[in-house]
Amino acid sequence: MSGLLSQVDFGVIRRRVREFSGLTFEDDKCSAVSKAVCARMDELGLEAPDDYLKLVDAGASTEEIAALTARLTIGETYFFRNKNHWRAFDEYVVPTILEHNRSNGRRRVRVWSAACSTGEEAYTAGIALRERVAGLDGEGVEIIGTDINPESVAKARTAVYTANSFRGVPDGIRQRHFEEVAPQRYRVKDGVRSLATFRLLNLLAEGEMASMRGFDVVFCRNVLIYFDKRTARAVLGSLRRSLRPGGFLFLGHAENLHGTASELQCREVCGTFIYMRASDESAGRHDDPSETLLGEDENASRGRYVQPASPGSDSAAAATARVSGGDIIDIPSPAGPPVPNDASSTASATDHEAESLDRLGARAIECLCSGLNVDARKWLEEVLAQRPDDVTCRLGMALLLAGCGDSDAALHYCNSVLQDDPLSAEARCVTALVHEGLGSYEVARRELEKAIYLDSRFSVAYFRLALLHERMGSREAGDRALRSAIATLGDDDDQRVRLYSGGYGKEAIEQICQRRLGELALTAPSPQGRGG
Ligand SMILES: C[S@@+](CC[C@H](N)C(=O)[O-])C[C@H]1O[C@@H](n2cnc3c(N)ncnc32)[C@H](O)[C@@H]1O
Structure with missing residues (x-):
């Protein structure tokens, strides 16, 4: 042909x-x-x-x-990619795991690099662990790298790399953990190589995914961006189940939980975001084998608030002590009184008699900002039952439904707001979100442009537009939108930013934008037009 x-x-x-x-x-x-x-x-x-x-x-x-x-597939990867992730791994995640193992009598640290490409991520984990834990060997650590691409897996096994994989790797690390086996070709030394094994695995293969269980850390970075939202959600559900309670998940910085898998707590550590499976078993959901990969969608709105590790707990104390200057923040951290995490949270309208609908609506929106979707939904429904015209709650409901993949219902709420107020930039933004989820990127782009036209200070609309442009391969336009997002963040309303970005605060968004701009400048165009 x-x-x-x-x-x-x-x-x-x-x-x-x-x-x-x-x-x-x-x-x-x-x-x-x-x-x-x-x-x-x-x-x-x-x-x-x-x-x-x-x-x-x-x-x-x-x-x-x-x-x-x-x-x-796009296999772009290199050692120590995303330095903040590796700082968080080294300074917070590893000490937390070691402390957990000490108190539970476990001996091994288990790490999975899912979608590992040619293995740099898995070996980076090995290097970081060797650097931190003296005398570590295969008894003390198990690293598994998996990928869908057999050539990548074969290359990972040979463990020989060229300069391209060493972008930004300090000389000391290179000297300690690599040996030159041919001009400009470096092999990972046995000490680290023996910690890692590699095999083929498709993240969508339910059977294989079900065999990956009990990991302390899972890296699944820079692959979900290539999936549609529904698939990304399903994979996230599987990844959550592959973690032991209290285990950590690293996603790429353009990837987030899409409002799902809420039993993963988001934490800001060392200037980056990582996710933790609830360590409290009573809050964790069962590992029900009947939860098939794509069945996860139905569970998307079952979010629960899980108290962060109590500051007094051993592991929290050990880990926090390693992180300088209060560099760790738990997200979600709902404003106002903590939302109960038990049956009492199903309180009905009568329990809130004293509370005005305004306050209930405000609390619903705050819960939504924090990813507490179950509570947000209940309260949004309560407000809307009595006040169906409430614009903020209709938009909140649209966002929530969009996050659950219920596109029709989400669009219904957006359209009802637009009927009343055709100039609502927020309704355009949520409409765009729904269309992006459906894979209609052109429609989503137009909606975001309308949102910006209607409100030129809507920072999250620029931010979402930037990510969309990147997905569509329009790097220059993406770059421009990132800069506009940064320029408008300062004056935007805090809550609006968190609500429409899916829970990120201004600082976090600015960091993501800055990093994307740095990375976009460095990354050569890829065949799919998306920096992997
Ligand atoms: C851009 S690389 C990411 C490598 C590494 N995680 C990183 O962040 O540097 C994306 C990798 O995802 C793999 N991939 C794509 N779809 C996959 C799937 N369904 N299952 C497993 N791996 C997949 C590709 O083969 C590719 O190696």
């Missing part, structure tokens, strides 16, 4: 790739996908696209779709 796939063939192939791997390809990626298909057809000695389509669409085997997917 030469040239582009027809739109119909492109549609079939991208659907199969998405079903298999979660990777999504917009219309403008037809040429990249066509190239990969051409390469596979050459390898298989096929000339007619129809013959290739039969192979891909056969349904009986995923072998060919796996081979094609491997050609479409």
Whole structure:
């Protein structure tokens, strides 16, 4: 085959790739996908696209779709990528785990680098652990790296790297943990290499995912950005179950929980965000095998507030002591009185008799800002039952439903607000969120541009537009939007920022924008147009 796939063939192939791997390809990626298909057809000695389509669409085997997917993945990675993550790992996560192990009689630290690409992330964990814990060996630590791409996994096993993987790695680390095996080719030394094993694993494969259990730390960075929201949510549910209670999850900085998997607490540590599975078993949800990957959607709104580790607890004390200058912040930290985490939280309207609807609405919005979706929903429903025209609560409900993937209901609320107030920038922003979740990026972009037109100081609209542009491969436009987000954050309303960004505060957003700008300047354009 030469040239582009027809739109119909492109549609079939991208659907199969998405079903298999979660990777999504917009219309403008037809040429990249066509190239990969051409390469596979050459390898298989096929000339007619129809013959290739039969192979891909056969349904009986995923072998060919796996081979094609491997050609479409973006494996961008390097040692110590995202320095703040590794600071948080070193200064907070590892001490917390060691303390936990000491008090529970556990001997091993277990780390999973999910979507590890060529292994740099897994070996970085090994290096960080070796640097911190004297005499650490395979008895004391187990690191597993997995990826969907067999070539990447093979390369991870050989553990030989070139300069590209060493961006920003201090010389001392390079000398201690690598040996030059050929000019400009460095192999990870045995001490670290022996800590890590690698294997193929598809994050969407329920059976394989179910076998990954009991990890202290999971890294799943810079892969969910390639998935649609529904798939990202499902994978997040699986990752949560792979952590032991109290275990930590690292996501890429353009990735967040999308308002789901709320039994993961977000913590700001060393200037970055990490997530922790609730350590309190009573707050943690059961590992129900009937919770299938895609069934997770239904659970999306079952968020619960879990008290952060009490400051007096051993692990918190040990860990906090290692982190200088109060550099750790628990999120969510709901304003006002803590929201109870038991049956009493199902209090009905009568329990709130003394509270005006205004206060109830305000509390609902604050809960929403903090990811306490169950409580937010209950109170939003209470307010809306008595005051169906309340704009803030209708928008809050739209946001909540968008976060649960209930697009129709979310759009219903957005449209009802827009009918009353066609100039509502916030309603445009939520509408964009819903369309982005549905994969209609063009519609989402237009809605965000309308939001900005209606309110040129709406910082989160710029921020969301920037991420969307990046996803769509428009880097310059993304860059501009990031700068506008930074410029408008200062004057924007704190709560509005947290509400429409999914819980991030101004400082966090500014940091993310700054980091994205730095990274965008450094990262060469990728075939999919998204910096991986
Ligand atoms: C950009 S790299 C990220 C590497 C590393 N986590 C990091 O942040 O530096 C994304 C990786 O995700 C892998 N990937 C994509 N879809 C996957 C899936 N469904 N299951 C497992 N890995 C997947 C790709 O093969 C690629 O190696």
